[in-house]
Amino acid sequence: MSYNRDKLTKYSLLAKSPVLFSALPKTRSMTKRHFRSLIKRYDKVIVKPSGGSGGVGVISVSSKGRKRFKIHHGTKKKTISGLSPAYSYIRRKTKGASYIAQRKIALARVNGRPFDARVMVQRKKGSGWVLTGKLAKIAGAGYIITNIARSKGEVVPLSAAIRKSDIHGASVSRIQSRMDRIALRTAEQLRKYYRIRTLGLDAGIDRNGKVWIIEANFSPSKSLFLKLRDKSMYKRIVGFHKKRS
Structure with missing residues (x-):
């Protein structure tokens, strides 16, 4: 069987390992439902191309309370009120490409x-x-x-x-x-x-x-x-x- 080499497929295959599962940030396809679930649970989410590399198209989203979201793309930052407007803004940035949403780890x-x-x-x-x-x-x-x-x-x-x-x-x-x-x-x-x-x-x-x-x-x-x-x-x-x- 041939497996796709995109990020979501690799995540799914790695998650089959009990040893590695706890080292994997929760990752889902970038849909409104998945985005809502992840941002609600973790407050911070990374959105990135499923098949991309080199840091191209990576977007950070942070919940600021009262349904406000800070979106960080490149060196630009923008705060948007409402989950639906925030999701729509991100989707305009992704231009219809296949993206994933992932729990953002607070890196050292x-x-x-x-x-x-x-x-x-x-x-x-x-x-x-x-x-x-x-x-x-x-x-x-x-x-x-x-x-x-x-x-x-x-x-x-x-x-x-x-x-x-x-x-x-x-x-x-x-x-x-x-x-x-x-x-x-x-x-x-x-x-x-x-x-x-x-x-x-x-x-x-x-x-x-x-x-x-x-x-x-x-x-x-x-x-x-x-x-x-x-x-x-x-x-x-x-x-x-x-x-x-």
Whole structure:
């Protein structure tokens, strides 16, 4: 059976794993009913293209009480009264494309800017998955997305971002160990449904140190790792890619 590679399908397949289910932010197709349910339950929702990448088209929606909603798109912010007008405004922005609505995780921040992690997992033919690199992507000032090119953010070693962040109650080693386990388990789970040998996992960390699965990429950019001062992870990823067959 052939499975679609869109975000909602990947979410559904990952949710089949009892190990990963608790690390997945609730995700639904972007309908008015689903949008209402998620914003009512979580107060904050991320709306993004089901098949998009690179942070294009991502919209943040926050409930401000009294049926007012703050909508953050790029660096622009707008407050709208009423759920129906807010939904209609978002739908005009999405221009009829297929979108998902997802519980927004309050990402940990470095100097007030949210960050997430990119974890690379690769495998050679006939062998198991290997974690080959990880880094942190810090959003540019005023942006909700961590995509470096789009938000003019920065790339730093993951351990450095965690140490400088507002995370409390969890050590750097504990968070990274948990992230490693989730990344490897994600690759193993998706391998059941797709013919893949490379996975770039975008993982979030909230302020309590909990690791969340944001997105699983099958064709992740390796060039992010070139932005690190230490090029050893980049060399390992590229070398592994060349020898994987």
